[in-house]
Amino acid sequence: MRRLPFRPLAGLVTIGLLTLTGCGTETAGPAADVGAAAGADRTIRAQEVMRLTTVHEQTGMTLLEGPVFDEDGKLLVVDVTAPAGEAKVLRVDVGKKTARKVYTDDRGAYTSAQFSPYDGRVYLTDFSHGDIVSLAPDGGDPRTFFSGEVDGARMNPDDLAFDREGNLYVSDSRGMSEGEAKGRVVRIDREGKKATVLADGLASPNGISFDADYRGLWFSELTQNRISYLLLDGKGGVASRHTAIRVDGGIAQTDSIAVDADGNLYQALHGRPAMAVYDRHGERLATVEVPARAAEGLQSATNVAITPRGTRAYMTVSGPAGGYLYTFEAPAKGVRQSNGG
Structure with missing residues (x-):
């Protein structure tokens, strides 16, 4: 499979474009079955809904991310490399x-989207510039919610999750361009005033999601192919942290994470248009795949949104063939943790 070419993206910080591997911009050929070593129970075949984007002439890429349903049942999707x-x-x-x-600007490289339970606005992570931006539900009234350094270093925010009170939890892929484990999990209070590092020394953290009970956070590290769990103390801090799941992905790597009503994890794969599904104890339940005839032109599945209180799931998939939306029947119903981020 050919590599999707990179071209300069006017107006973006160079490091922001070239190091977007964490949200799936570096491409690779199809990997071996990531479920083989884990004894995957079954394969779920996703079906194409529609093509949303084609490769942009200016950037040489298209990369869909962050699917999230709004109150009207419409799905918001970001295109990371759109000029x-x-x-x-x-x-x-x-x-x-x-x-x-519904929105464009001349600056941002947005890698995720999620609605806040506090103010109802949609929040976007700008990977290249280290900002968190919010929009009105209709895409208007853009505001910078958070910008600047956290403990002396600017973030490369990739994905985000909200707690019930509207505080943000961000996977910061800082250090990715140097190949160093400088990544962090950062908590930002719902007013955007206080940022706290909950975990550091991470290898390109990417996906992040609360568990079904909001007791802790799952997060993935792209360059280690592992999913870890942060048990929170209920006071804005961490009680414990441990490696929970090691993903046998071959050349595919761990991208975004979603969690359904039963606590199952949907681990998106960068380098293969597929997702691995685990239960909360780490048992591999299934692999979600696109049809083989489509896989050649699609190189990464980045994220998924499951219909709130339903089981119809929509997965963002991208590659040289363009940016696509695929659908499948999820093992359990959708909740906030499987809707954006």
């Missing part, structure tokens, strides 16, 4: 199979 003027946030009507631009 200025083209859709950086799209709203998709999955029933009518239509999509339209």
